[in-house]
Structure formats: structure tokens, C-alpha cells
Amino acid sequence: MDYKQALKQIDEGRFEPVYVCYGSESYLIRQFIRRISDKMIEPEHRDFAVSKYDLTETSVQNVIADAETLPFMVPRKLITAGNAQFFTGSKDSGKVEHQLDRLTEYLQSPVDYTVLIFMVQADKLDERKKIVKLLKEKNVLVPCLPLTAEELQQWVRREAKREDVTLTDRAAEQLVLYTGGHLQTLAAEMEKIALNVGRGGTVTEELIEALVVRSTEQNVFILIEQVVQLRLDKAFALLEELLKQREEPIKIVMLMARQFRIMLQVKELSKQSYSHQQIAGQLGLHPYAVKVAEGQARAYDTEKLSRIISQLSDLDFKMKSGGIDKVLGLELFLLGLAV
Incomplete structure (x- = not known):
């Protein structure tokens, strides 16, 4: 059943x-x-x-x-x-x-x-x-399998109703994005947000931005989403935030490379008519991460994704060998993505 x-x-x-x-x-x-x-x-x-x-x-x-x-x-x-x-x-x-x-x-x-x-x-x-x-x-x-993107949105709305708070569709999407779609994290963050606004309150995107705790991996995930949507000001602000938290630029490059590899894999498997659930099983990912990666991958063709992965590999080598300033290398890479 x-x-x-x-x-x-x-x-x-x-x-x-x-x-x-x-x-x-x-x-x-x-x-x-x-x-x-x-x-x-x-x-x-x-x-x-x-x-x-x-x-x-x-x-x-x-x-x-x-x-x-x-x-x-x-x-x-x-x-x-x-x-x-x-x-x-x-x-x-x-x-x-x-x-x-x-x-x-x-x-x-x-x-x-x-x-x-x-x-x-x-x-x-x-x-x-x-x-x-x-x-x-x-x-x-x-x-008891990970929920699809649509099921996650429904789950968040049900929780908001149970907590007696108003949550817009955009705020719900942002909350799911910031937590990676993991229910345990979503439940904890939803409870915290509801306590903050109180019963009858409204949850805004700004509140989610301020309250929801994100891992480095999730921040890089969101950073790439901002670049894909051509919101470079937000992308650079997020990069600055990561650097202020003393995140190692080489680690950020590694996580970027991982996300672009996922985008390439999702793009290839989608061409073979795999569903989000099937792709998630193949790659060991959450179905929501697959949905977002699929959306991100639409901005690039297969050749461009392969080239970006190669550029990140070159950037990684230059950073480790002292061939380029780490922060400058990251900033130039992000600017190149938007071209």
C-alpha cells in the first residue's frame, strides 16, 4: 500500500x-x-x-x-x-x-x-x-521515498496551514530550494519560521533568506541557480558571503564542478526519457535536486556543459599551483558563465 x-x-x-x-x-x-x-x-x-x-x-x-x-x-x-x-x-x-x-x-x-x-x-x-x-x-x-517536487510543495503548504501561517507559492519554492527538499530539515525550518511570525503571520522570501540555515553545498547550489537566472548581483553577494564564512575557494570550485556534472548527467538521462525518480535513483540524488538541475541545464547545451566542467578543472589546477588568485579566479569564472 x-x-x-x-x-x-x-x-x-x-x-x-x-x-x-x-x-x-x-x-x-x-x-x-x-x-x-x-x-x-x-x-x-x-x-x-x-x-x-x-x-x-x-x-x-x-x-x-x-x-x-x-x-x-x-x-x-x-x-x-x-x-x-x-x-x-x-x-x-x-x-x-x-x-x-x-x-x-x-x-x-x-x-x-x-x-x-x-x-x-x-x-x-x-x-x-x-x-x-x-x-x-x-x-x-x-x-517511504523522497517526495517529488510537486509533493514537496503540497507538504510545505499543509505544514503552513497546520501552523496557521500564510506562505506564498514563491516563498514555498524558496524554502524547498534552501533546504534541498529534505523533510527533516524542512520540518525544523518550518517550525522555526512559524514561531518567528506567529499564528496568522505571513512568511516572506526575505524572512526565509534571513532565517533558513544553509550548508555550503546548498549555497553553491543556489549560487549556480542565480547565475543561470542571470541574477549576477545575487550570485556575487552569495559568493562574498561564502568567502566571509572562510569557505575555501577550491572547495567552492569542487562543488560547482559537481553540480555541473550533475546537470550534464541529468540532461543526458532526460534525453533517454528517464523520469526524475529514475534519474534520482541512478545518480543517488534527491528528486528535487534532479528537478532543479534539469531546469538549470536548460540554459546550456551539452557541449557548453562539458566545456564548463573542463574550465573548472583548469581553474582548480591554477588555484592549487598558484597560477591565479583564488578569489579572482572564481569571480572571473562566474562572469564567464553569464556571457
């Missing part, structure tokens, strides 16, 4: 005895567990009703034994088991021996007083495995 469908069932008070939450968006996994816990267990019962296991340290058969044990002083209990790598195609390097036949037996006749949630940080499960096929038949696989 998809994530929204699973949440809808939980909100209606219907719980599957077993779930497998998989994917790289750990924020969604935590939210899923919190939703079940809030709906299923009274706050005063949680000390007795919730158990957590790490499957690199505990066998699945021991987890199931706990699931089958009657709850103590509470009507129902919730068990979470992380690092369930045996559902994937990756080699399990742990020292714990898991008897998956025991899990298969349990799935045929689970108890009605326990909800058992397995978690695995993987975007795909190995559907060749019998246990995964069985879980798919039971319809208890819950993907």
Missing part, C-alpha cells in the same frame, strides 16, 4: 499486524511510527507498550517471540525493528542469524494484540525473495 493509504487506515483505527517501512526518507518512517503510536496507545501506556529492536543485534525470531508474548498491563503493544536488511538484495554482514521461516509462519497467523513494524533504509526490496513476495501479497509494504 502507498504511504497515504496506510495513514488513512491508521487514522480510521485499522492496523495491520505487520508493516515493512522501506525507503531513504527516514522522516516519513518516523512520522508513520508516531501516527500508529498516537492512534493505538494511550500516552500513559507507552513505557510498557512500545519496544524497539535493532536487527543487527537481535534476531528476527526473538522479535517475533516478543510479538507473540502477551502485553503486560496494557491491551496492545507496538514493536519496531530497524535495519531489516534481509528484505533487500544487499549482503547481510551482521553476525546475527535470522530465521526468516519463523517470520513466514508468523505472517500466516499473527496475534491481534501486537503491531510489528520492520524498517529498512533502502529504496527497493528484493522481490525475488519469498518473504518479500508474501509481504507484498499481504499488502503491508509501505514505501
